[in-house]
Amino acid sequence: MSRLAVVTAGLSEPSSTRLLADLVAAAVVERLGPDTVVDVIELRPLAHDLANAFATGFPAGALADAVGKVAAADGLVAVTPVFSASYSGLFKMFFDVLDTGALEGMPVLVAATAGTPRHSLVLDHAMRPLFGYLKAVVVPTGVFAASEDWGSGGSVVGELRSRIDRAAGQLADLVASRPARRRTDDFDEVVDFETLLNS
């Protein structure tokens, strides 16, 4: 059984960002198996908690729960709308409050939405560097959906469908090929003082 976390920073309701997140997550689960546990984390309801975490230095309430779910996942789908040539500020805030090392070695699929395909390099020029810095393993295919990728009634047409399938396959393969992520805990695995003293 794998745990998949899905972080989506869409703001409207319904949101094309959430729609893309759900499509990608479903494609990943299809490959990992029906016992996959999926935690979908919508960032909009966490906006206040995120701002508070910047002011206080700690994540509280529902945000603490969301942070814990991402840290405990075996794979992550991260989806943001494009704002001013990058991921949205809200999206970045969430990844700023994760503990150092929370995403180290985690398989990640990056996806983004925008009104025009001219923003598509956000995947490679903004999202990949962010997750690279966080030491995550980003799968080769990113998924970008512009308005024209959505057919009538929210169905998915042509190229977008094939990109979702390719990216989901890469994420599922990566998650399945790795042992379940070891959840290290600073408090359970303390470094012995003699080691600290001699380091």
Next chain:
Amino acid sequence: MEFGIFTVGDVTTDPTNGTTPTEHERIRATVAIAQKAEEVGLDVFATGQHHNPPFIPSAPTTTLAYIGARTEQIKLSTSTTLITTTDPVRIAEDYATLQHLVEGRMDLMMGRGNTGPVYPWFGKDIRQGIPLAIENYALLHRLWREEDVDWQGRFRTPLQGFTSVPRPLDGNPPFVWHGSIRSPEIAEQAAYYGDGFFANHIFWPASHTERMVGLYRRRFAHYGHGSAAQAIVGLGGQVFMRRNSQDAVREFRPYFDNAPVYGHGPSLEEFTAQTPLTVGSPQQVVERTLGFREYVGDYQRQLFLVDHAGLPLRTVLEQLDLLGEVVAELRPAFEALRPADVPADPPAHGSPLSAAPVTAGARS
């Protein structure tokens, strides 16, 4: 159990009227607050150490010695002494001198400090914060226990045949606490030496403090200093009181909303629910404080922050009057709950625990 106050020593504009105390006024206010703390029956006054505006306590032993000369009973301490950027030789000398001047009525708390530029100002690197705390304290620990110290480390010029003077009063080094908000390494350090561990407590959720203290207690027992329940634990707290709790909330809210550390973030109500901050009647403070032991166990020192965020001196002194009443209730209540084999107080000068040989630390 000891009760007291700890001050950051911030010079902050009063958000309700725009007035800012001068450094001189803030320093004199600190002395007045310490004297008042003794008058209302508190056991401990602790000051921070800072080397940048808007703070005044850059020379804590000067202030503590002055307060020591003007008080009779209250124990003087720190919250914290910067073990990272202060030369451990100077800490050994300054605090041993203070110990003599106040007849042993002191202890101190080590902390790292989290202000980036302070490190380079003193020739250090904040990224080395933990290694600095570990190496510097290992030296300080030896300086108070050994004469003719030969020493070499990574962060300080070597010492050959160095004797720190004055020697600790009666040969008993001051008791040391190690304070930390979130670093397990510091809890481990405190446990290794059998020193006290002080959890800041006030800026993070209780669940976090519970884990930090739990780690310290387990490791204290691991290193053979006693059972986990016998480890020496201190906690921070933060209160604002009026007889009528609604008055307390109304009066404190502008100070909370604009406070330097957490202002402009969560509401007073949210922060009160998430952290130990208690704003209300003295009875509410009594009940909340008694609840701390439910997640950290029976502990030995409770310090409250009462003089920050621009609160005027008059208000702080009124708070201390109320805190005196609260502590008078807390003392017997905590004592009634404490198991017989758990120390009531942290080691004091001349008390058996502080005179006992330090087992693990002495081997290093």
